[in-house]
Amino acid sequence: MNLSNEESAVSRFHCEMKPEQKGARARAPDERPGTYVDGVRWRQSRARGRSGSTGGHPLARHDARDEVVVPERPAMGPDFEDALPMPRRQTEALPELKQEPGPLPTSERATFGDLVATSAATRASFERMACAAASNATVLLEGETGTGKSRAAHAIHRSGARANAPFLVVDCGALPPNLLESELFGHEKGAFTGAIQRRVGAFEEADGGTIFLDEIGELPAELQPKLLRVLENREIRRLGSNTYQAVNVRVIAATHRDLREEVQAGRFRADLYFRLAVVGIPIPSLRERTEDIPLIVERILAGLGATPEQLAKLTTPDFLARLQRAAWPGNVRELRNHLERCLVFQSALPPTAPDAANPLVPASRAVDPLLTYAESRRRALESFERDYVEALLKLHGGKVSQAAAAADMDRVYLYRLLRRHGLKS
Numbered sequence: 001m002n003l004s005n006e007e008s009a010v011s012r013f014h015c016e017m018k019p020e021q022k023g024a025r026a027r028a029p030d031e032r033p034g035t036y037v038d039g040v041r042w043r044q045s046r047a048r049g050r051s052g053s054t055g056g057h058p059l060a061r062h063d064a065r066d067e068v069v070v071p072e073r074p075a076m077g078p079d080f081e082d083a084l085p086m087p088r089r090q091t092e093a094l095p096e097l098k099q100e101p102g103p104l105p106t107s108e109r110a111t112f113g114d115l116v117a118t119s120a121a122t123r124a125s126f127e128r129m130a131c132a133a134a135s136n137a138t139v140l141l142e143g144e145t146g147t148g149k150s151r152a153a154h155a156i157h158r159s160g161a162r163a164n165a166p167f168l169v170v171d172c173g174a175l176p177p178n179l180l181e182s183e184l185f186g187h188e189k190g191a192f193t194g195a196i197q198r199r200v201g202a203f204e205e206a207d208g209g210t211i212f213l214d215e216i217g218e219l220p221a222e223l224q225p226k227l228l229r230v231l232e233n234r235e236i237r238r239l240g241s242n243t244y245q246a247v248n249v250r251v252i253a254a255t256h257r258d259l260r261e262e263v264q265a266g267r268f269r270a271d272l273y274f275r276l277a278v279v280g281i282p283i284p285s286l287r288e289r290t291e292d293i294p295l296i297v298e299r300i301l302a303g304l305g306a307t308p309e310q311l312a313k314l315t316t317p318d319f320l321a322r323l324q325r326a327a328w329p330g331n332v333r334e335l336r337n338h339l340e341r342c343l344v345f346q347s348a349l350p351p352t353a354p355d356a357a358n359p360l361v362p363a364s365r366a367v368d369p370l371l372t373y374a375e376s377r378r379r380a381l382e383s384f385e386r387d388y389v390e391a392l393l394k395l396h397g398g399k400v401s402q403a404a405a406a407a408d409m410d411r412v413y414l415y416r417l418l419r420r421h422g423l424k425s
């Protein structure tokens with residue numbers, strides 16, 4: 001399909017088009033005016049070869065070739081992307097913009113790399129991962145914290161043609177903008193105070209391989225146009241340098257955010273979103289795929305070196321059923337931590353039950369007067385911290401920046417606490 005849009009003022013998500021055998025199915029997300037096929041206004045339509053569709057004024061054409069053409073921006077100077085404004089905040093009523101990746105193909109595939117699953121939802125994700133691995137396309141993994149996005153990214157890399165080349169991970173939420181820019185693109189000596197020598201960035205280091213941009217939704221606004229340029233032109237410029245150099249890097253990005261919502265709110269560039277989501281792969285939360293829990297438990301226990309006796313004790317139908325009923329806001333990571341605790345305490349511990357009156361408040365823990373005051377205090381503080389950040393994150397749907405702002409904490413400090421308590425890697 002060849003789709004063109006010559007009008008810059010078109011809404012960010014004006015319509016969705018899905019290729020079908022004999023053309024394309026197009027869907028307008030709401031009643032907003034101005035989307036036409038062959039002159040007729042529509043919300044859902046099946047378009048044939050060479051129909052014209054206008055969204056307001058713009059013209060969208062498609063033909064039967066299996067190719068999507070995103071309009072190119074005019075060529076400008078090396079810093080042209082820095083001058084591009086962030087899109088304005090959407091002021092009109094927000095339409096229903098939940099991502100609909102289309103019906104995912106059902107798959108027999110119960111493993112991908114070291115990931116295992118039985119649920120249809122996860123097997124469908126595996127199918128997409130396998131397709132992505134066979135290509136060089138940019139991938140966007142979307143799922144809650146701890147669902148296994150990093151593992152999936154690594155598995156895609158390992159299953160593809162770049163398997164023997166480097167795989168570099170950059171957490172876009174963990175560094176302030178200037179350090180992140182240098183981490184990604186490198187810098188020249190003297191580029192800023194403290195740049196005492198030249199530094200190669202992750203894109204250069206990953207040349208020939210894959211770069212995994214974790215928490216891409218946290219990418220600061222000023223770096224978004226720079227990443228867009230890399231994705232469009234496959235070239236980078238070190239901080240403090242005037243020249244671009246070509247890089248051959250496959251990009252896999254991941255986020256726990258709904259990036260479409262971020263685009264609607266004007267916090268994430270629509271053009272960057274489209275460049276990233278060439279292959280979008282949703283990773284379901286653990287509570288949406290409780291059928292996977294027994295297999296995942298076995299896999300995790302084997303990885304943790306559980307003995308056959310421990311394995312038998314922690315895979316009884318009763319214990320597995322309890323695990324399947326738990327909420328797991330931290331998803332597989334939290335499940336893994338729980339199993340590790342079970343091994344340490346040699347017991348099939350019940351998963352932390354949320355307080356009945358307030359599901360966000362975990363049950364209180366008893367104090368042990370046999371411990372010293374200092375040790376008791378340390379443990380209580382530790383336990384408070386974990387419960388607090390876990391509940392905070394759950395309250396804010398896994399959105400770290402939002403949670404940090406609401407709790408009046410520094411985002412980087414919250415990240416540190418989440419990592420310390422195994423709620424984030």
Ligand SMILES: Nc1ncnc2c1ncn2[C@@H]1O[C@H](COP(=O)(O)OP(=O)(O)OP(=O)(O)O)[C@@H](O)[C@H]1O
Pocket residue numbers: 114115116143144145146147148149150151152214254256296299300332333334336423424425
């Ligand atoms: N299918 C699986 N089998 C075993 N362990 C898993 C599986 N999926 C995830 N894990 C474990 O869960 C933890 C979290 O996985 P991972 O870091 O890939 O999640 P994530 O979605 O990238 O998290 P975040 O969004 O916080 O970065 C890791 O310890 C990983 O080893």
